Amino acid sequence: MQQQEIHDFLLRYFQANNCELVASSPSYMTVQLTEEMDKELMNRPFYWHYLEKTGGVPNPMKLTLITNQQQVPSDLKGENIHFGSPRLHQIFSSSKKLAGYIRLYENYQGAPGRQTPLLPWLCLNTKISYQCDRKRDVYQSIGLQLINGRMVTGFHDRLLQVPLTPKIPDYAFTLSPIIMPKSGVTRIENLLRANLSEEDHTWAEEARQRWEKDLQLLEHFYKDIEDDTESYEIEKQALREQFEPKITISVINGGIFYLTDQAI
Amino acid sequence: MTVQITFDSSWQDELINRITNDGPWGNWELYKLANEVEQHTLIPQFEGLQAPKHLSQLTPLPHQLEVAKQVVENMNGKAILADEVGLGKTIEAGLVLKEYMIRGLVKKALILVPASLVSQWEMELNTKFFIPAVAQRKSYVWEQCDVVVSSIDTAKRNPHRDIIFQQSYDMVIIDEAHKLKNSKTKNYEFVQNLKKKFCLLLTATPIQNRVSEIFNLVSLLKPGHLGSESAFYGKYKKDARSIDDDKHLQELVNKVMIRNRREDTGIEWTKRHVETIPIEFTSAEQELYDSIQLLKENTSETASSPFSIMTLQREACSSREAVYYTLKNMLKRQETPSAIFEQKIASIIKKVEAVTSNSKAEKTLELIKKIDDKVIVFTEYRATQLYLQWFLQQHGISSVPFRGGFKRGKKDWMRELFEKKAQVLIATEAGGEGINLQFCNHIINFDLPWNPMRLEQRIGRIHRLGQKKDVMIYNFAIKDTVEDHILKLLYEKINLFEKVIGDLDDILTKLDFGKVEEHLVDIFSHSSSEGEMKIKMENFTSMIQFAEEMREGDGHAATGNS
Numbered sequence: 001m002q003q004q005e006i007h008d009f010l011l012r013y014f015q016a017n018n019c020e021l022v023a024s025s026p027s028y029m030t031v032q033l034t035e036e037m038d039k040e041l042m043n044r045p046f047y048w049h050y051l052e053k054t055g056g057v058p059n060p061m062k063l064t065l066i067t068n069q070q071q072v073p074s075d076l077k078g079e080n081i082h083f084g085s086p087r088l089h090q091i092f093s094s095s096k097k098l099a100g101y102i103r104l105y106e107n108y109q110g111a112p113g114r115q116t117p118l119l120p121w122l123c124l125n126t127k128i129s130y131q132c133d134r135k136r137d138v139y140q141s142i143g144l145q146l147i148n149g150r151m152v153t154g155f156h157d158r159l160l161q162v163p164l165t166p167k168i169p170d171y172a173f174t175l176s177p178i179i180m181p182k183s184g185v186t187r188i189e190n191l192l193r194a195n196l197s198e199e200d201h202t203w204a205e206e207a208r209q210r211w212e213k214d215l216q217l218l219e220h221f222y223k224d225i226e227d228d229t230e231s232y233e234i235e236k237q238a239l240r241e242q243f244e245p246k247i248t249i250s251v252i253n254g255g256i257f258y259l260t261d262q263a264i
Numbered sequence: 265m266t267v268q269i270t271f272d273s274s275w276q277d278e279l280i281n282r283i284t285n286d287g288p289w290g291n292w293e294l295y296k297l298a299n300e301v302e303q304h305t306l307i308p309q310f311e312g313l314q315a316p317k318h319l320s321q322l323t324p325l326p327h328q329l330e331v332a333k334q335v336v337e338n339m340n341g342k343a344i345l346a347d348e349v350g351l352g353k354t355i356e357a358g359l360v361l362k363e364y365m366i367r368g369l370v371k372k373a374l375i376l377v378p379a380s381l382v383s384q385w386e387m388e389l390n391t392k393f394f395i396p397a398v399a400q401r402k403s404y405v406w407e408q409c410d411v412v413v414s415s416i417d418t419a420k421r422n423p424h425r426d427i428i429f430q431q432s433y434d435m436v437i438i439d440e441a442h443k444l445k446n447s448k449t450k451n452y453e454f455v456q457n458l459k460k461k462f463c464l465l466l467t468a469t470p471i472q473n474r475v476s477e478i479f480n481l482v483s484l485l486k487p488g489h490l491g492s493e494s495a496f497y498g499k500y501k502k503d504a505r506s507i508d509d510d511k512h513l514q515e516l517v518n519k520v521m522i523r524n525r526r527e528d529t530g531i532e533w534t535k536r537h538v539e540t541i542p543i544e545f546t547s548a549e550q551e552l553y554d555s556i557q558l559l560k561e562n563t564s565e566t567a568s569s570p571f572s573i574m575t576l577q578r579e580a581c582s583s584r585e586a587v588y589y590t591l592k593n594m595l596k597r598q599e600t601p602s603a604i605f606e607q608k609i610a611s612i613i614k615k616v617e618a619v620t621s622n623s624k625a626e627k628t629l630e631l632i633k634k635i636d637d638k639v640i641v642f643t644e645y646r647a648t649q650l651y652l653q654w655f656l657q658q659h660g661i662s663s664v665p666f667r668g669g670f671k672r673g674k675k676d677w678m679r680e681l682f683e684k685k686a687q688v689l690i691a692t693e694a695g696g697e698g699i700n701l702q703f704c705n706h707i708i709n710f711d712l713p714w715n716p717m718r719l720e721q722r723i724g725r726i727h728r729l730g731q732k733k734d735v736m737i738y739n740f741a742i743k744d745t746v747e748d749h750i751l752k753l754l755y756e757k758i759n760l761f762e763k764v765i766g767d768l769d770d771i772l773t774k775l776d777f778g779k780v781e782e783h784l785v786d787i788f789s790h791s792s793s794e795g796e797m798k799i800k801m802e803n804f805t806s807m808i809q810f811a812e813e814m815r816e817g818d819g820h821a822a823t824g825n826s
Contacts, residue, residue: 001304009297016293084318084394092305096298099290100275101282125299127306133340133462134310135367139303156299164292181283185276193269203310204267210340217488234459235487241432242340242461246268251275252302253295256283 001083007067010081013091017098027068028078033060040094102255106263107163110171118168118258120146120177122184123155125252126192132207132245142188143257143264146177151191152264162263174258181256192249204245211243307367311337315362322392324359325729327529328352331522332359341369341462342485344441344521346470350728351524353466354385357437358393360464361411365395370434370462372410376455377439379415383676385439386413400424406431416443420454432459441465444484445477455484470521475500475513482520490516534705535734536727540751541631543623543742552587552615553580553745558608574746578644581747582711584619585647587612624740625655628708631738632661632688638704640689642722644711649690652710656688663688691722702730709739712750749798 001009007026014021014031017040023030033041038060039048051058064078065087072078081088110116121143128138143155152158168174179187218239222232282288307314313333316324324332327347335343335356341364345353364370375397377385382399389397389411398405400414406427416438419428436458438444444452444465463485470478476497482490490496490513500513526533545553556576572594579586591609598605632639641663643649649665656663664678664686682689683703704726713719727735741751787800 009300012293013297016291016297080320082320084320086394086396092301095294095301099294099298101279101288101290102292102295103287103289104292125302127302129368130310131369133369134336135307135369136310137306137308139306141299160296166289166292182276182280185279189271193271196269197266201267214340214486214488217486219488221483221488221492223492231457234457238459238461244268246270248270248272250272253290253298254275254279255289255295 003067003082006081006083006088010065010067010091013095022062025072027071028064028066028076030062030064030078032062035060040098041090096252100253102253102257104164104166104255104257105168105172105174106257106259107165107169108172108260109169112171114171116172116260118172118174118260120175121155121257121259121264122146122179122181122188122254123159123257124185124188124254125156127250127252128192128196129248129250130203130245131248132204133210133242134203134207139252140192142191144179144184144188145264146179146181146184147175149179149187151188155264158264159257162259164257168258172258189249196247201245207243207245211239214239214243313359313363314366315359318362318366319393322355324355325352325529327524328356328359331356331524332363334522335360335464336363339520341435342464342520344465344467344470344481344485346467346521346523348524348526349468350724351526351529352729353468354388354439355392357439357464357466358389358395360462361389361435361437362393362395364435364462372431372433373412373435373437374419374428374431374433374458374460375411375413375437375439376416376419377413379417381439382413382415383673389413403427416451416454420450425454429457429459433461435462435464436460437464437466439466441481442467442469442477445480447480447483452480452484470523478517482517485520489520534727534731536723536737537734538737538739540739540741541627542748543627543740545742545745546619546621546623548615548619548621549580549584549623552584552612552619553577553742555612555615556580556587558611577746578711581742581745582624582643582645583622583648583651584616585651586645588616589645589647591616622651622655624710624742625652627740628652628710629656629659629661631708632656635706635736637706638682638687638689639706639708640691640701640704640722640726641708641710642691644692644713646692648710649692652690656690661688662686663690665689666691668692700728700730701725702728702732705731705733706736707738709737712739712741712747749801 004026007029010029011021011024014029014037017034017037019034019037020032021029022032035058038044038058041063042061048058050056064076065081066072066076066078067081069080079085079087105118108116108118123141123143125139125141128140130136130138141154141156143152143158144150145152177184215236218232218235222229313329313336315332316329328351331345331347335341335345341360345356347353347356361370361373365373375385375389386397386399389395395411396409397411397413398409400406400412400418403423405412406424407430414424418424436455438455444455446452465481465485467481470481479490479493479496483493491499556573559573559576572590576587576590579590591613595606595609628641641652643652646667649667653663653665662685664681666675666678666682666689670678678689679701682701689701689704707723707726709719709722713722723735723737739751741747787797787804
């Protein structure tokens with residue numbers, strides 16, 4: 001992520017959370033946090049607890065974030081934000097937390113008087129992690145139409161092309177799902193599992209070989225030591241944790257989308 | 265080939281919950297941001313390093329990045345990092361730890377370091393690597409914090425020990441790991457029984473004396489890598505001194521150990537300029553110096569300690585305050601001092617009182633004014649330190665004191681004051697390990713320690729990675745005194761000042777360092793005359809020169825010398 005991208009990201013984050021921009025330039029921004037955002041980011045539960053008890057007037061903080069240290073007024077005090085900074089990662093995880101579940105409608109402006117049906121879709125944005133003593137991830141976005149069971153990969157990118165709104169538009173109505181969301185999730189899970197089982201898993205094979213090799217060394221080492229089975233077991237377990245290949249699928253976010261027939 | 269696949273099902277329960285309750289639903293903009301974030305923080309490949317782009321405060325050197333990459337890609341996260349002193353093993357370890365944390369392979373880590381380095385590790389991990397490391401001060405820390413820094417001596421004792429053994433560490437890092445070379449010690453057994461997935465052992469001297477040391481270190485990391493104990497010793501002699509002799513063993517060790525030498529790194533080190541500044545006593549000072557000779561003559565009290573005469577002489581080269589302080593102590597130590605002894609002391613004290621100025625201090629003042637930048641002044645004596653602080657203050661120069669005895673927090677504070685506020689740091693001790701003062705490049709050695717390692721440590725505080733300028737070292741020596749001899753014989757002959765730490769390390773390792781120190785103690789404390797001292801010195805210098813020549817000639821042969 002370049003500094004410019006980080007800057008845009010922060011602007012969008014605070015705007016999405018209704019925080020007023022007090023001052024800004026391409027190199028920094030000062031935002032007036034709302035009460036909710038203060039609680040979300042500033043980590044001062046005692047202050048808020050105290051206010052609630054005493055009924056005082058809440059005074060949420062202002063936050064100054066600097067994205068380009070070279071081009072800010074010299075007297076400006078604020079936090080330097082870069083890709084590794086703890087504040088940015090806090091905001092990253094906050095946006096994931098605040099937007100874990102969603103329900104949106106396609107903003108379709110049909111002719112007055114003619115009712116347009118909207119079809120329900122279930123979307124899951126997932127991260128698939130391949131882990132042994134090393135690790136890599138793959139992003140997968142899957143959409144499932146909850147009436148005819150059609151599945152679409154790269155669903156999130158397709159959604160970005162569709163105008164969406166949180167309220168059902170006029171002259172539109174939703175169709176009830178035939179596939180229940182719970183079994184919809186299972187269908188998506190099964191698809192991901194099926195795809196994974198067809199992949200080339202040389203990486204896992206190699207990890208098992210490394211594991212086996214270290215295990216043999218370990219056994220050889222403890223061969224003539226009889227009374228030290230405890231540390232042998234500890235080491236053996238540690239090797240399992242280090243090398244055993246596994247794949248975990250975690251959900252980043254997702255939800256229900258009601259879309260017109262021709263949207264996807 | 266089947267791989268176990270886990271699907272995180274917690275998300276769907278909450279989805280059903282929200283559908284039933286008709287919300288709350290997230291904001292579309294945030295939802296999109298969350299996906300972008302995820303795609304940005306995704307780790308696309310098993311290979312390569314992610315850590316550098318997370319570290320804006322740090323520009324790792326090429327050899328440090330290479331080490332981190334090697335450890336992650338080829339050593340499966342278990343390695344001995346054995347770079348020479350000053351090449352940044354801490355940075356390498358931090359890079360590896362950060363890499364694994366970003367990849368989500370390490371969450372819980374334990375870092376065991378010497379007690380004096382605990383705060384520094386904590387600080388570096390936090391500020392340079394943004395790793396929320398916590399120094400262990402309360403016992404709940406073991407369980408509640410993910411990254412804990414502690415000294416091994418604390419950790420191995422109960423109640424800590426039992427709690428630690430309950431934890432499952434993803435990574436264990438041990439600094440100064442050569443202290444674990446003996447497998448019979450409590451420390452060794454403690455580390456052996458830690459539950460650890462990945463492990464880094466840091467040491468600049470993986471082998472000091474015998475091959476058994478490397479066997480023990482490797483066995484902590486990867487038991488069996490060098491075979492079982494009996495098989496190993498069957499093959500290699502236990503007290504063999506070098507692993508260079510055996511290609512096969514060397515190869516095996518290189519699979520788990522990385523060692524960079526100063527010259528391999530391709531870094532241009534800044535130069536050291538050494539200037540000896542001869543100083544002349546005032547006549548009052550000279551008289552004081554000469555009067556100390558009086559003590560040598562037939563007094564029973566001093567006959568037993570030629571060392572204190574030598575000490576007094578060296579102190580007389582430093583400041584009258586230092587002499588006075590020692591004299592007072594000498595008197596106090598004698599339960600019933602003889603009249604003649606008391607009389608002699610009194611006469612020296614008179615000479616002390618007669619001294620009204622300090623030639624070295626004047627010179628220091630002049631030099632500091634000329635340098636017009638930050639300066640570290642080292643002295644051996646606390647009395648001199650106090651005097652200098654007063655003296656400089658009289659002339660409007662701000663200074664801060666520094667002593668080895670300061671608590672960690674005070675040391676950090678003094679360092680901070682020196683960096684931000686004061687022009688001069690007056691230190692009585694190099695502080696040994698820990699304090700780094702690369703922002704300063706001038707050292708005045710107000711007086712000289714007789715142990716060259718101490719001097720190396722002094723210089724090492726500023727001449728290290730991160731020093732951008734050439735380092736200037738000024739040595740003060742008063743003409744025709746014991747100080748002059750020390751300087752000429754030890755420092756100029758062995759040419760210590762131009763050497764860098766690593767080189768000296770090598771020479772001393774091969775010489776068996778303990779002996780060097782013994783030699784020095786012998787030379788300076790047991791010589792009954794200056795003549796004897798000179799002869800012993802000559803012997804000693806030629807020994808070191810011999811070792812050096814051996815080293816330049818043939819790496820292997822030098823190991824046999826001692």
